[in-house]
Amino acid sequence: MGTIVDAANKEVNGSSPPDKKLTVVFVLGGPGSGKGTQCANIVQHFGYTHLSAGDLLRAEQNSGSDNGEMIKTMIKDGQIVPSEVTIKLLLRAMEESGNDKFLIDGFPRNEENRAAFESVTGIEPEFVLFFDCPEEEMEKRVLNRNQGRADDNIESIRKRFKVYTQSSLPVIEYYDSKGKVRKIDASKPVEEVFVAVKEVFTSLDEKVKQHRDVFGRCCCLKTLLIIALDSSVGIICSSFTFVDSLFQP
Ligand SMILES: Nc1ncnc2c1ncn2[C@@H]1O[C@H](COP(=O)(O)OP(=O)(O)OP(=O)(O)O)[C@@H](O)[C@H]1O
Numbered sequence: 001m002g003t004i005v006d007a008a009n010k011e012v013n014g015s016s017p018p019d020k021k022l023t024v025v026f027v028l029g030g031p032g033s034g035k036g037t038q039c040a041n042i043v044q045h046f047g048y049t050h051l052s053a054g055d056l057l058r059a060e061q062n063s064g065s066d067n068g069e070m071i072k073t074m075i076k077d078g079q080i081v082p083s084e085v086t087i088k089l090l091l092r093a094m095e096e097s098g099n100d101k102f103l104i105d106g107f108p109r110n111e112e113n114r115a116a117f118e119s120v121t122g123i124e125p126e127f128v129l130f131f132d133c134p135e136e137e138m139e140k141r142v143l144n145r146n147q148g149r150a151d152d153n154i155e156s157i158r159k160r161f162k163v164y165t166q167s168s169l170p171v172i173e174y175y176d177s178k179g180k181v182r183k184i185d186a187s188k189p190v191e192e193v194f195v196a197v198k199e200v201f202t203s204l205d206e207k208v209k210q211h212r213d214v215f216g217r218c219c220c221l222k223t224l225l226i227i228a229l230d231s232s233v234g235i236i237c238s239s240f241t242f243v244d245s246l247f248q249p
């Protein structure tokens with residue numbers, strides 16, 4: 001059994017059948033747009049594993065790792081931690097989950113994150129779920145969050161908004177140009193936002209189901225054709241033997 005990256009690479013190179021088909025959805029949007037809140041709902045309804053890049057970095061910071069101080073400073077300043085650190089944490093978490101469907105929340109945050117993830121894993125997201133929310137609303141939510149985060153203060157929030165506009169929005173635009181963005185109006189109440197989110201995931205489930213049905217029908221048809229061909233060959237051979245026997249002395 002290979003690693004999760006092996007599985008993904010096999011899919012891309014097509015050199016051998018993948019161990020499993022991985023489904024990755026990137027969940028993007030500004031700080032406080034409601035990504036984590038909605039991911040929790042998606043997990044319950046659609047069986048995905050939620051991986052928040054920010055949560056993984058905070059856990060790494062608190063684990064006493066060599067990168068701890070660097071991560072702490074970067075989070076406080078709203079800066080983007082180098083891709084290699086974040087990707088390593090994401091891949092480890094994917095591997096450990098045992099699942100094959102992932103919501104990657106808050107990543108990729110810039111072009112370098114996006115390109116590095118793609119080249120290391122060969123994984124292309126199924127789509128990007130984009131929570132669109134006005135800055136004033138996001139600011140209000142983050143300031144009321146009360147989870148003891150070191151970056152939920154007005155100074156850090158302003159820096160995070162700036163990084164989001166300069167570095168993260170271009171990633172969303174990149175995926176939009178490839179038709180991969182599913183935009184959600186995240187300014188509405190939680191329940192209403194989830195109605196819109198549910199529609200996106202339900203249509204993905206239906207697409208997968210239709211694909212499976214068509215594949216199943218093709219396999220059935222192929223089997224029937226083989227049986228029919230086999231029987232025809234048998235009948236033709238018997239006919240030849242019969243005709244042959246008529247001419248035997
Ligand atoms: N639609 C909503 N309406 C009002 N409040 C919301 C809504 N969605 C989430 N919240 C609240 O806003 C705060 C931020 O939400 P959440 O943590 O889900 O955002 P996030 O996008 O994951 O943020 P970050 O990127 O900073 O981690 C939380 O306190 C949450 O309860």
Ligand SMILES: O=c1ccn([C@@H]2O[C@H](COP(=O)(O)O)[C@@H](O)[C@H]2O)c(=O)[nH]1
Pocket residue numbers: 031052053054055057074075076077078079080081082086105106107108109151160
């Ligand atoms: O891919 C990532 C994700 C996060 N960061 C840093 O963490 C904080 C907090 O992220 P949240 O998604 O709001 O939990 C973010 O401001 C970055 O400093 C990162 O560097 N790379």
